[in-house]
Amino acid sequence: MADTADATPFVVFDRVQKSYDGETLVVKDLNLAIGKGEFLTMLGPSGSGKTTCLMMLAGFETATHGDIRLAGRPINQVPPHKRGIGMVFQNYALFPHMTVNENLAFPLQVRRMSRAETEAKVARALDMVQMRDFGGRRPAQLSGGQQQRIALARALVFEPDLVLMDEPLGALDKQLREHMQYEIKHIHQSLGVTVVYVTHDQSEALTMSDRIAVFNEGVIQQLAAPATLYEKPENSFVAQFIGENNKLHGIVRAAENGAVRVEIDGGGEGLALPVKASRPGERTMLSIRPERVTVGEGGLTGKVLELIYHGDHIRCRMNVLGHEDFIVKVPNTPAHAQLRVGEATAIGWRVEDCRALDPI
Known part of the structure; x- marks a missing residue:
């Protein structure tokens, strides 16, 4: 068109x-x-x-x-x-x-x-x-x-x-x-x-x-x-209605280099793009798509609760800071075969893949 x-x-x-x-x-x-x-x-x-x-x-x-x-x-x-x-x-x-x-x-x-x-x-x-x-x-x-x-x-x-x-x-x-x-x-x-x-x-x-x-x-x-x-x-x-989406609630602690640093409820911190929350003290909901989460590196820890085989990817359900429905879509490659139910792994994301939205 x-x-x-x-x-x-x-x-x-x-x-x-x-x-x-x-x-x-x-x-x-x-x-x-x-x-x-x-x-x-x-x-x-x-x-x-x-x-x-x-x-x-x-x-x-x-x-x-x-x-x-x-x-x-x-x-x-x-x-x-x-x-x-x-x-x-x-x-x-x-x-x-x-x-x-x-x-x-x-x-x-x-x-x-x-x-x-x-x-x-x-x-x-x-x-x-x-x-x-x-x-x-x-x-x-x-x-x-x-x-x-x-x-x-x-x-x-x-x-x-x-x-x-x-x-x-x-x-x-x-x-x-x-x-x-x-x-x-x-x-x-x-x-x-x-x-x-x-x-x-x-x-x-x-x-x-x-x-x-x-x-x-x-x-x-x-x-x-x-x-x-x-x-x-x-x-x-929109984040929740369109596609699958992970949400983590928290408070904006600082704005730096076009991003916000968010103290996530339950402990830990994450960086995100400010969309609906940009000032220190504001409540926010971090939005991150399952396929944009990296496994094996990052500042947070996820405990593997469930692994479901989908052919081209593995759907991994994790406990992240008390959230037991945190989903990570892991490409089905030998490099990711080390994931085991019950074990913990580091997780993270690129700043541009995470958005600080209104808290719902």
């Missing part, structure tokens, strides 16, 4: 709020700009406001306050069927009494396309999801994965500029879900269509997205590319 930073936004949420009862805001003062051709994922736990945002964009919910714009025009008062948006749901929402061909033809017939054009577009959409031979079947004759492919084809058949997907892979088994992630990403890249995708699955979001908006309690906690979210979380919620 081309860089959208300087492009005119295609989708804009401008100070959008949503309340169902007139008191509690499920979406709070949302400002979000999505570039044309971008794959943006709204990620967050249940009740975080992500699906509500998608439904407001689709037109199935109305914003309590603020404006939503599509291609520069306000759409708050535009009914869903006139927004020209493709939708893919978790439950597929296919018409059970229609064949696959009839399901795909329906949105084209609503738009009064000719029969010849309809047949051509249906065939092309089925080719796109590798389902050309299934046009005569009904949904009940298809597997879950096949139904999801048809639902995707139906959302794309009328060539919308924007496609919204609400947990579309949630009902599929792990292997098929991972396969469909790549399928959807490849289709997005080949068509250049703008996709807004909702999920609570952080690995799915990391795999598919150009950018991810991490929601919690109706507020975007961080909006960034997948690698930035993982490597540089801006607060403790």
Whole structure:
């Protein structure tokens, strides 16, 4: 995808709020700009406001306050069927009494396309999801994965500029879900269509997205590319929600050379980059990814509690300063074969791999 930073936004949420009862805001003062051709994922736990945002964009919910714009025009008062948006749901929402061909033809017939054009577009959409031979079947004759492919084809058949997907892979088994992630990403890249995708699955979001908006309690906690979210979380919620993360609480004792020295609860010290804590005396939570912890050197000691073989790496659970869920991912090499359950070893990390965040 081309860089959208300087492009005119295609989708804009401008100070959008949503309340169902007139008191509690499920979406709070949302400002979000999505570039044309971008794959943006709204990620967050249940009740975080992500699906509500998608439904407001689709037109199935109305914003309590603020404006939503599509291609520069306000759409708050535009009914869903006139927004020209493709939708893919978790439950597929296919018409059970229609064949696959009839399901795909329906949105084209609503738009009064000719029969010849309809047949051509249906065939092309089925080719796109590798389902050309299934046009005569009904949904009940298809597997879950096949139904999801048809639902995707139906959302794309009328060539919308924007496609919204609400947990579309949630009902599929792990292997098929991972396969469909790549399928959807490849289709997005080949068509250049703008996709807004909702999920609570952080690995799915990391795999598919150009950018991810991490929601919690109706507020975007961080909006960034997948690698930035993982490597540089801006607060403790994002660090805990995106990927696996070790946390050690403590107090900032000094700031030196662009880092902070933290006295960790239970004894010991660690250096980290100051993100949400930088002044001496401040409470903080150190955030360090399991694969960034070094074994055999460093200023802390970890007692090995459990070793789990994962093929390319060993997952080592340690007791570090009383924390019994400190995880280290050790590459599966002969150099690390000396780890033994019950034994202690030195551990540490590079300053740039540890972040001093807000204490939660």
